[in-house]
Amino acid sequence: MQIRLIISTIVTLLSISCSNSSKEKASAEQENKNEKEVSTSTRKNILFFGNSLTAGYGLESPEEAFPARIQQKIDSLKLPYKVIGAGLSGETSAGGNERIEWVLKQPFDIFVLELGANDGLRGLATEATYQNLASIIKKVRAINPDCQIVLAGMMVPPSMGSTYVKKFQAIFPALAKEYRLFLIPFLLEGVGGEVELNQKDGIHPTSAGQKILAENVWKVLEPLLQ
Template sequence: MMLLAPVLAAPAAAAPRAPLIWAFGDSLTAGYGVPPAQGFTAQLQAELRRRGVAATVRNGGVAGDTAAQGRARLRWGLRGLGRAPDLVIVELGANDMLRGLPAGQAQANLDRILTELRARRIPVLLAGMRAAPNMGADYARAFEGMYPALARKYRVPLYPFFLDGVAGRRELIQPDGLHPNARGVAIIVRRIAPAVQRALE
């Protein structure tokens, strides 16, 4: 009698998992004042997909958050994602500056955020901010200098100014004089998208 050896089907190759990006910040990443479909995360996801990157961008922005408040919610925010993100865009510090909080305090809290993400081996793109002119030269040097200092310390890529191309252009800012409108968000997204794509790679 001839025995027929069982034929084992080769397992199908698993489809590559789509990258997950978490935009962790304040009102600028939250999309304050614009419809959800025109906010930063929605526009960034659409822009990345136009570039051939099938990423999902989750909104981790909370309007009004300082770096300390971001630090306080970091762990539960990560748990809420369901899995470790492939990239976290850290965009915090603007509210510290607007409230006149010490730059060293903001830097210490950003440092703790980056420490936590490094411990979890989560890649980071750090987004910088500029100080308002009325804060004075000494404050501006300390505040603006903390972002490149942290990027060097943690060896993470730095996007120097989140509002690049938008700040100072009244037609791209909402009536509050602070937050970008939908057109402004589109410019932010077009400018930051290459840095996000490089950070993912």
């Protein structure tokens, strides 16, 4: 009888223990599910719209381009943001103005505009570049009036002539002022003209160069994420 009582007691305790364990497991799973739901519902999107610099032209992996490096910084800080890359190699401001409406079909909260470099390298009229970029900004605001827009400033080589160089460089601060944008003074700061940080074409950054681009962007972008 005593042995049966002991066995019965052990079985009862094990049953209670298993029941509690199952409840704890179910509770933990539900908590994780709730956290994921909250994370997904509160997560915001950062849309990077640009040319080959944004696309990471010539790199071994897209993860080496500055938008992906921004995502790595965001993840390390556990901030609720997802980076969406929309870079197209060879894109001009005119091409971007034609493409933007399709890109804006996805939800976004912060918009990073990186275009104009190809205009400058081709010596296109600065007035046209200004108007194309302004048109893109207006279309973005029409879709999402509350979004924050970051504009990446660019420069052209001195070989384009001093008059053109000054007019081109003036495009970006003028746009930032007119449309109340957050300005990255020069996206390629610390990289442009540095042989060891650029690929053989002397135009597109290496992986190390893209890392510096990410830092240049992060200085302006980080305060907007806090």
